[in-house]
Amino acid sequence: MEQSHSQSSKLLSDFYAISIISSTMLGVGLLTLPSSITNQTNNADGWIVLIMDGLLFIGIVLFLVWMVKYFTISCMFDFSQEVTGKLIGNIFNFAIVVYFTSVASFEVRAMAEMIHFYLLETMPIELIILSFILTGVYLITGGIDSIGKVMALCFPVTVIILLILYLLSIGMVDLKNLQPVLADGFSPLLSAFTTVSVSFLGIETIVFLPKHMKNKNHLRKVSIIGFSIPLLLYIITYVLVVGALSVPEVKTTVWPTIEFVQTHEVKGIFFERLELFLLIVWLLQFFLTFVMYFFLAVSGFKKIFKNRSTTNIIFLVPVLFMSSLAPKTASDVSNYSTVLGWAFLVTFLVIPLFFSMLMKIKKVVFK
Amino acid sequence: MTKKCLPVIMAIFLLCGCTNHRNIEQLALVIGVAMDITSKIEPKTGKNQLVLTHQTLTETESGNMSSSIPYKNITTAGPTIHEITRNISLKSDPIYSQHQRALLIGEKASKTIPLDALINQFVRDNEIRRSSLAFVTKGDAKNVLTIQGMSVPPVNLIYELVYNKFKTNKILNPLTMGELSAKLKTDQSFLIQRLSKIKNSVEIDGAAIIKDKKAKFTLTQHQVEGLTWLTGNIKGGIIYGKHRSYPFSYEIGDVQQDVKARIDSNHSVHFDINVQTSGRLSEDWETSKQALAASNVKNTEKKIEKIIRKDAEKTLRLLQNNYKADVIDLHDYVRIHHPHFWKKHQHEWDEIFSQSTIDYHVQVQIKDFGTQGRD
Numbered sequence: 001m002e003q004s005h006s007q008s009s010k011l012l013s014d015f016y017a018i019s020i021i022s023s024t025m026l027g028v029g030l031l032t033l034p035s036s037i038t039n040q041t042n043n044a045d046g047w048i049v050l051i052m053d054g055l056l057f058i059g060i061v062l063f064l065v066w067m068v069k070y071f072t073i074s075c076m077f078d079f080s081q082e083v084t085g086k087l088i089g090n091i092f093n094f095a096i097v098v099y100f101t102s103v104a105s106f107e108v109r110a111m112a113e114m115i116h117f118y119l120l121e122t123m124p125i126e127l128i129i130l131s132f133i134l135t136g137v138y139l140i141t142g143g144i145d146s147i148g149k150v151m152a153l154c155f156p157v158t159v160i161i162l163l164i165l166y167l168l169s170i171g172m173v174d175l176k177n178l179q180p181v182l183a184d185g186f187s188p189l190l191s192a193f194t195t196v197s198v199s200f201l202g203i204e205t206i207v208f209l210p211k212h213m214k215n216k217n218h219l220r221k222v223s224i225i226g227f228s229i230p231l232l233l234y235i236i237t238y239v240l241v242v243g244a245l246s247v248p249e250v251k252t253t254v255w256p257t258i259e260f261v262q263t264h265e266v267k268g269i270f271f272e273r274l275e276l277f278l279l280i281v282w283l284l285q286f287f288l289t290f291v292m293y294f295f296l297a298v299s300g301f302k303k304i305f306k307n308r309s310t311t312n313i314i315f316l317v318p319v320l321f322m323s324s325l326a327p328k329t330a331s332d333v334s335n336y337s338t339v340l341g342w343a344f345l346v347t348f349l350v351i352p353l354f355f356s357m358l359m360k361i362k363k364v365v366f367k
Numbered sequence: 368m369t370k371k372c373l374p375v376i377m378a379i380f381l382l383c384g385c386t387n388h389r390n391i392e393q394l395a396l397v398i399g400v401a402m403d404i405t406s407k408i409e410p411k412t413g414k415n416q417l418v419l420t421h422q423t424l425t426e427t428e429s430g431n432m433s434s435s436i437p438y439k440n441i442t443t444a445g446p447t448i449h450e451i452t453r454n455i456s457l458k459s460d461p462i463y464s465q466h467q468r469a470l471l472i473g474e475k476a477s478k479t480i481p482l483d484a485l486i487n488q489f490v491r492d493n494e495i496r497r498s499s500l501a502f503v504t505k506g507d508a509k510n511v512l513t514i515q516g517m518s519v520p521p522v523n524l525i526y527e528l529v530y531n532k533f534k535t536n537k538i539l540n541p542l543t544m545g546e547l548s549a550k551l552k553t554d555q556s557f558l559i560q561r562l563s564k565i566k567n568s569v570e571i572d573g574a575a576i577i578k579d580k581k582a583k584f585t586l587t588q589h590q591v592e593g594l595t596w597l598t599g600n601i602k603g604g605i606i607y608g609k610h611r612s613y614p615f616s617y618e619i620g621d622v623q624q625d626v627k628a629r630i631d632s633n634h635s636v637h638f639d640i641n642v643q644t645s646g647r648l649s650e651d652w653e654t655s656k657q658a659l660a661a662s663n664v665k666n667t668e669k670k671i672e673k674i675i676r677k678d679a680e681k682t683l684r685l686l687q688n689n690y691k692a693d694v695i696d697l698h699d700y701v702r703i704h705h706p707h708f709w710k711k712h713q714h715e716w717d718e719i720f721s722q723s724t725i726d727y728h729v730q731v732q733i734k735d736f737g738t739q740g741r742d
Contacts, residue, residue, distance in 0.1 A: 117493050118493055121493075131381065134376070134377055135377060135381070137373070138377050141370065176699050176703065179702075179703040180702065180703045180706045183706030183707070183710075184710075245545065245549060246549045248549060248552035248553055249549035251552075259497055262496055262497050262498065262545075263497045263543065263545045264498065273465075310369070
């Protein structure tokens with residue numbers, strides 16, 4: 001592998017790895033999740049779904065970490081070739097790369113929609129998208145350690161600013177909006193289960209990360225912490241947003257979290273408009289999620305075609321640009337996310353499970 | 368080589384940040400909007416013609432050091448809200464609504480057109496903030512914004528008035544656009560504060576009851592006072608009366624409210640509203656020494672309780688029998704404590720509310736007498 005001992009300084013420390021997992025998870029989900037969950041449950045019990053789904057995912061993460069250790073997987077792209085051979089493995093890898101590219105382009109598009117709506121109304125959306133993709137290219141040429149550094153720098157800032165904003169807006173929350181708890185029983189919660197899973201998009205990075213980590217043994221700790229921070233932020237966000245805006249209102253808003261921060265106004269202080277800060281830090285999160293998926297797609301192609309990163313980057317820029325412009329309307333974009341939610345479950349759950357079963361059989365048969 | 372060129376190319380894109388700038392002098396900064404209708408029917412929409420009055424801030428002329436804030440009202444008529452706001456660009460700078468503080472809906476408009484239709488564009492718009500406040504007015508809303516001879520823009524005065532809730536209980540909690548939009552999504556009735564024009568100024572004047580998304584009835588200042596004693600949503604105010612021919616004032620301090628809801632039958636709920644208040648006897652025309660005697664104070668407390676109960680029950684009867692509108696949010700207690708009953712009956716709640724039995728209990732405690740105490 002190209003990461004020899006001379007390059008060990010380029011490997012990620014635990015904090016960097018945690019930042020990467022969390023930053024990849026925090027994307028469009030936090031801004032839209034209150035309304036997408038509430039639309040499924042029709043009541044204010046979404047936070048229970050989040051907790052239950054979160055616990056389930058922690059279970060899955062633990063299983064994957066165990067799997068990574070058991071088969072000494074360093075990267076899913078390598079593992080698929082190891083299990084099914086070069087050709088079939090590459091077909092799987094290609095499918096995964098297509099998925100990564102779609103997520104990357106979806107994040108860019110969702111972000112561009114947000115910028116277009118709240119910040120730059122007259123700026124053509126193509127220009128916003130292109131400038132983001134090119135900025136991403138610049139970061140990716142630096143490799144995973146640069147990405148890790150940027151994430152480690154931005155992630156704590158994001159969390160702190162987000163929490164300060166929430167703290168300032170907490171007065172808007174009326175607990176009556178969150179009651180009654182579990183009045184409709186558990187059945188509406190089940191319908192929201194898959195919707196919630198979409199918000200955890202990004203956790204699949206853990207099966208691609210060990211290769212880049214300094215302490216591969218710490219993967220379990222890193223994944224659990226990296227997963228729990230976004231999960232906690234999701235739960236807090238849901239409670240605050242639904243508590244402040246009420247169920248019927250949340251259901252109809254496109255960006256409920258931004259609306260929630262907008263409802264509050266700090267009187268008399270220079271920065272009355274708090275949502276500006278949310279938009280700024282969330283732009284960063286959108287960008288970092290996009291960069292991570294972009295990077296994974298590039299490294300996937302590198303594995304398949306055994307060529308240089310630069311070639312893959314140059315190839316992927318137009319692909320990303322075109323596919324992010326593919327959905328015509330805002331509702332197309334949200335349909336896109338539903339499809340990605342299923343693709344996510346496949347890459348995160350089905351493929352690793354399938355491979356580990358094959359590997360186990362292989363080990364038994366060829367012993 | 369490529370690596371060295373890349374930042375340069377990137378910089379070209381990143382430095383284009385100023386493409387969307389707008390000069391502040393060329394923006395009409397909207398601080399408030401008044402919404403009215405005329406009796407003329409628009410041919411294309413088949414509905415009444417709308418009239419919007421935008422109150423905008425204008426530039427101070429250089430050298431003008433007077434303390435008054437210059438403002439301008441732009442009145443425009445048209446078929447739909449967005450069409451009107453765009454037509455403004457025909458005669459003045461395009462309007463910029465990021466700083467809109469208040470929306471005033473005229474009496475006629477609020478009685479004829481469902482409010483959710485009226486505010487729809489405002490809620491969808493990305494510029495207008497959810498924190499801007501909503502009001503209805505007595506008469507046309509335009510008249511309130513165009514009051515002559517005020518040193519500050521009327522909208523700014525209105526915006527400040529709302530925060531006087533600590534001084535009187537004739538003011539309701541400010542209703543923001545976001546809350547208004549949320550309330551209009553349900554079938555429940557609610558209140559909007561009403562404004563009316565008085566000579567050369569504006570006054571908070573009771574409230575309008577929104578039932579079936581239209582302003583059906585109004586409550587006077589005094590009725591709003593009684594209503595706040597039902598909801599317990601009081602931050603300050605005065606109760607006055609007389610004991611043994613001496614007038615007195617009681618300054619409301621702390622108010623605690625507690626509601627118990629019990630399902631009686633399929634069409635009636637029993638409510639127990641308990642209100643506890645403590646405060647100060649801030650004015651007493653009886654100046655003799657015995658005025659502050661314990662038994663006397665007890666009597667005064669009973670007197671105040673009687674006044675409060677009378678006011679509250681009067682408003683309650685009005686709401687239950689005449690208006691059939693639960694604007695005191697009793698439905699929240701049913702929704703939270705009896706979700707199944709609520710689920711079945713939420714669409715006919717006002718009817719059930721009117722048939723419910725509501726027991727009102729109030730307890731007053733006079734805590735102090737200002738700077739004067741017993742000897």
